[in-house]
Amino acid sequence: MHHANHFYGHAHVLAEYCGLDRDKPPRIDGYVQHGWNVVDGLGGGTPYVSGRPIFVWSEQTRRRAWSMGRRQATVTGSPWLYLLAVEPDPEPDHEREGTIFYPFHGWERQGVKGDHQRLIDEVIATEPGPVTFCLYWHEYHIAEIRAQYERAGRVVCHGYRGHQWRGTDTRFLYKQLAELRRHRRVASNRLGSAVLYGAAAGCAPAVYGDPMQLEREDIATADRIRRQWPELHGVHPDPVEATASALAELGAGQLAGPAELRAMLGWRRGHLEPAETAVVADAKSVLSEEAA
Amino acid sequence: MTSQAAGEEKELSVMPGMSMIGGEMLKWSDRRPDERPPAGGPVLAHLLDRLAPLVPPGGQVLVAGPHDETLVNALARQASVTLLLRSHVDATAAAGNGGAVLCGTLAKLTDAERYDLVIALDGVDRLCSVEGPQYDWRESVRALQRVLRPGGTLLLSVENELGVHRLVDRSPSTSPHTDSEWYPLGEFDDSRPGTPDRLTALLTGEGLEVGWLGATWPLPHAPALIATPDALRAGPGGALAAAAAGAVAAAYAGAPVLSDPRRLAGTAVRAGLGPELAASWLVVAHRATRPATAPALPPVLSGDGPVTELTRTPEGTWERRVVGGETRATPQRDPGRLDGPMPTGRLLEELLLGACVRYDLPAVRRLLTGWAEWLGTLSAERGYATVDNVLLDGDTYALLDPSRLGTTTVSAPAAAVAALHRFADTLLTGGYAHPWPAATEAGTLTAVLVGAAGLDVDPDEFGTPVPAEVPPPDSLREHQEQLRALRQQLDDTRKHVKWYEKQLAGKEKELRKTRKQLRALRGSRAYKVAEVGMGAARRARDLLRRARH
Missing domain, CATH: 3.40.50.150 (Vaccinia Virus protein VP39)
Structure with missing residues (x-):
């Protein structure tokens, strides 16, 4: 339905959970919420087609979507939790170490304004153990920013989110899960998907430091987030309370079984639509196909 | 004169x-x-x-x-x-x-x-x-x-004059x-x-x-x-509400009404307004x-054939006993099965509808999974263990009317699919909010419900669903609701078509651009040189192959 369904390989994770080929997820009959948000589950600017379901993470998001006129919001829980179901920890008793820190990130149309060095200094001064900085692909490819973080610790990037079904790192979430399972703590300077994912993967979550700012960002939303989820903010929030809150946001307890999810996504046996791909490749690949 | x-x-x-x-x-x-x-x-x-x-x-x-x-x-x-x-x-x-x-x-x-x-x-x-x-x-x-x-x-x-039958007339x-x-x-x-x-x-x-x-x-x-x-005040309220709704359902099968009398009768009894x-x-x-x-x-x-009485035992429980009417057992019905303690709890259909309008997915799944597992323990009565004939008290499922029997035993998944198809119809045509609003077609909603019941089967495997023995009342209010829903679906479909047209226009634009690039590449000197080179290479390869044979 929308290319955002493939972001981070969400559709691929859902296909694996449903017992289908994870490399070729069939077309999803609706919109999968592709990141934590405090609106209707859709990403900003997503051209919503009326009547199509939005597969949201939590019942709270469904209520919010309804109040915004989205009548078709359907709670599935987040793809992250489905990933946890298909990828049990191979070494559940292994030693975890240090903190993985996710600096607030920008994207193609909005960069982040703020002092990265000040944030790095605060994180290094706060965290007791080694720090892994996980940069979003956007900042990872900005050499100066990446260098700043590399001077302070290990730097990783889980991969490219994807766009218009192209370049999607379909193993994005698998890599993120493997990284999170190595760390004792997950932290960020803004509450977002990564902190929630980390809490669900067994890290103690924290949100602190200069929150920075997106270009043209509505700051009222950031303030509202701090007011509504204080249990997830701070250097050392109560891990039990914080994890419970994170799990609720991800839709723990709401997950559908494979057969039910298949029916919800339009993936019933005998009713499958072909996998979605970038429909028109670039001229170079057309040429090579013709030559073959 | x-x-x-x-x-x-x-x-x-x-x-x-x-x-x-x-x-x-x-x-x-x-x-x-x-x-x-x-x-x-x-x-x-x-x-x-x-x-x-x-x-x-x-x-x-x-x-x-x-x-x-x-x-x-x-x-x-x-x-x-x-x-x-x-x-x-x-x-x-x-x-x-x-x-x-x-x-x-x-x-x-x-x-x-x-x-x-x-x-x-x-x-x-x-x-x-x-x-x-x-x-x-x-x-x-x-x-x-x-x-x-x-x-x-x-x-x-x-x-x-204010009876349910009047209110829906x-x-x-x-x-x-x-x-x-x-x-x-x-x-x-x-x-x-x-x-x-x-x-x-x-x-x-x-x-x-x-x-x-x-x-x-x-x-x-x-x-x-x-x-x-x-009895309505102190008796088995859930069973009596279900019995009132069931009695009304049989009398109003397919009958023209203003609104669904089953819901009105059941709600009135539960709310203490039965009399x-x-x-x-x-x-x-x-x-x-x-x-x-x-x-x-x-x-x-x-x-509705056998007549039963319900009496309170000295221990305060309620006992059902066949006292008249049709008491002979047939292959389709054994009135003797009505004798015994009256099942308690709430009608499964009402519990499911309550969970649906609360968008309480875990509750819907719990109710359906428990019911589907329980179906496996039944035999000849399985085909009649539909959600409108089952009471649930805690974790105990029981048939409200256990006397009806199927002449052939239906498999548990087949019975579940048939019953859930009817429940899907109720959700879609009865005017109920539910957690899967985009499933506007009974087949899809049935598949979702079957999945929610923990069954890994597709309703299509069981052929065309058999219509309910007792069709629902022909209710104006629910018609009105369906009309509103259909208008909305039509409007959504129009928007959907427009969206596809826009997508198509975008793809055609991309295709034109790609073809243009392709022409430009083919016209370039580099391409022509490469083409000549490729042609020569292909000829040389063919010659070599022939020489080998």
């Missing part, structure tokens, strides 16, 4: 046993197809059986108004019965069967203090003919009371539609009681002491469930002094 009327007088036949008391209606019958059927059914028949001991040897019974022959004949075997009928045609037919008949209007009834038992299960609105005074409810009851002996008993059905009771409605008072008969308490008070005022009162469903003339206000919104009240009232030997009537009687 016209000559034609005089001619009719000459032809008037009076059968033996028939007394013309005056005010009779010639060429009229209360048994026309478009009129309300006479009072009857297995529950009323059983009630009369229980009351027969009230009539002493040689005692007299008056049956006032149209009653089903089965009731009258059964009674006639135990006592001396006289019928009061306003229709000459009906009176002639009854007298032909050997009964004593008073033919005429109620106002002409003069048999003062004659009867030990007066039965008016059809109510009192078909006792006065067009001739003479048109008695209101109270005057009619007074006329019946007068013919009772002291200590005699009146068995009276009183229609509730598409026609107003005050607008005449058939030939019998020449005096359509409806709720404007101010003498008519509107609650069981007022009914009791009015009868007391007429010198009648109420010994038993039951609220009935689904229709005044054919009750399939009678429960006393005490107030019942279709009618049945009273057993005694003209002072009350007989010492009045038979005890149970708190609940019900039945």
